[in-house]
Amino acid sequence: MDDRQLQRYSRHLLLPEVGPEGQERLLAARVLLVGAGGLGSPAALYLAASGVGELRIADPDRVELENLQRQIAHGTADLGRSKARSAAESARALNPEVQVQALAERAEGARLAAWAAEVDLVLDASDNFPTRYALNEACLAAGRPLVSGAVAGWRGQVAVFTPGRGGCYRCLYPQEEAAEEATCAAQGVLSPAAGTVGCLMAVEALKVLLGLETALRGKLLQADLLAQRWRVARIRQDPACPCAGRWRAREDSNL
Amino acid sequence: MNIKVRYFASMRDRMGRAEETVTVDREGITVEELWRRVAGGQEMPPNLLIAVNMEYTDASRQLKSGDEVAFFPPVTGG
Numbered sequence: 001m002d003d004r005q006l007q008r009y010s011r012h013l014l015l016p017e018v019g020p021e022g023q024e025r026l027l028a029a030r031v032l033l034v035g036a037g038g039l040g041s042p043a044a045l046y047l048a049a050s051g052v053g054e055l056r057i058a059d060p061d062r063v064e065l066e067n068l069q070r071q072i073a074h075g076t077a078d079l080g081r082s083k084a085r086s087a088a089e090s091a092r093a094l095n096p097e098v099q100v101q102a103l104a105e106r107a108e109g110a111r112l113a114a115w116a117a118e119v120d121l122v123l124d125a126s127d128n129f130p131t132r133y134a135l136n137e138a139c140l141a142a143g144r145p146l147v148s149g150a151v152a153g154w155r156g157q158v159a160v161f162t163p164g165r166g167g168c169y170r171c172l173y174p175q176e177e178a179a180e181e182a183t184c185a186a187q188g189v190l191s192p193a194a195g196t197v198g199c200l201m202a203v204e205a206l207k208v209l210l211g212l213e214t215a216l217r218g219k220l221l222q223a224d225l226l227a228q229r230w231r232v233a234r235i236r237q238d239p240a241c242p243c244a245g246r247w248r249a250r251e252d253s254n255l
Numbered sequence: 256m257n258i259k260v261r262y263f264a265s266m267r268d269r270m271g272r273a274e275e276t277v278t279v280d281r282e283g284i285t286v287e288e289l290w291r292r293v294a295g296g297q298e299m300p301p302n303l304l305i306a307v308n309m310e311y312t313d314a315s316r317q318l319k320s321g322d323e324v325a326f327f328p329p330v331t332g333g
Contacts, residue, residue: 035333037333038332038333039333040333125333126331126333127331127332127333128331128333129329129331132331149333150330150331150332150333151330151332151333152264152330152331152332153264155263155264155330156330157330172304172311173302173304173329174302174313175301175302177301181302181328181329181330181331182264182265182328182329182330182331182332183331183332184332184333185332187265187332189332194332194333220304220311222263222327224263224264231306231309232309233306233309233310233311234309234310234311235311236310236311236312236313238313
């Protein structure tokens with residue numbers, strides 16, 4: 001790190017869990033963030049400010065007026081622009097040292113498999129079941145840790161799925177054909193509820209990148225922000241899930 | 256035996272109550288059987304998250320007296 005980096009990251013360097021070594025790890029880390037909406041906005045901004053080396057932000061959608069209530073990586077001037085590009089620009093403005101790449105495409109198929117293979121960690125800040133299952137599959141195949149978040153109403157949840165350790169997203173939600181789901185479009189969402197969950201995702205991503213233990217590994221945190229009730233419960237590895245035995249620990253990484 | 260049942264988010268609205276204690280006459284009733292009983296025979300919604308004593312589990316889990324069963328609807332918003 002040069003002098004400016006030592007200054008920029010000085011408050012991280014003071015933390016015993018980060019320090020110069022941890023900050024170097026973050027500066028060398030590559031992260032894929034899928035979704036630049038209510039969860040992805042704060043996650044992108046905090047990961048960039050934290051000095052994650054490479055941040056790839058994927059979102060096929062464009063900024064719409066109803067997004068601005070909570071999707072804080074976009075401003076009013078960004079209406080109609082690609083969310084991936086708008087969020088990438090905000091992240092770069094916060095920290096020009098971060099290599100930010102905008103991927104204005106849907107995360108699916110061979111493209112997603114390639115994206116996942118090129119990074120150290122994936123964050124699922126998407127807003128629908130098909131993308132969530134696709135990300136789970138891509139991370140299983142590539143052996144990448146997956147930080148998963150979701151929000152609706154006043155409630156949010158976060159889980160960390162790690163290669164070879166515990167259940168996967170499909171163990172949690174085995175019925176891929178499920179019709180009934182709580183989305184922000186259907187039931188609304190409190191603006192900072194999305195922010196809270198997105199920030200929790202950034203916290204968990206940094207812990208994984210730093211090699212720190214997380215209490216959420218293989219567990220699901222559910223937060224009811226109206227009642228301020230937070231619950232953490234273990235995710236059972238479903239023996240019938242195709243993931244069983246499929247986690248392939250990445251040999252060139254100790255994440 | 257008594258089982259404490261808790262409903263969260265839209266499950267609470269659907270059931271019209273946040274929690275209840277259900278008395279059943281035998282050990283070993285499954286979560287699915289319990290659901291049918293509290294939901295008037297309706298099928299379980301897909302991807303309903305079930306936690307028994309703060310651990311997520313599936314609907315075939317057998318229950319014993321004093322267990323706490325919680326039902327959460329799936330959340331996918333982002």
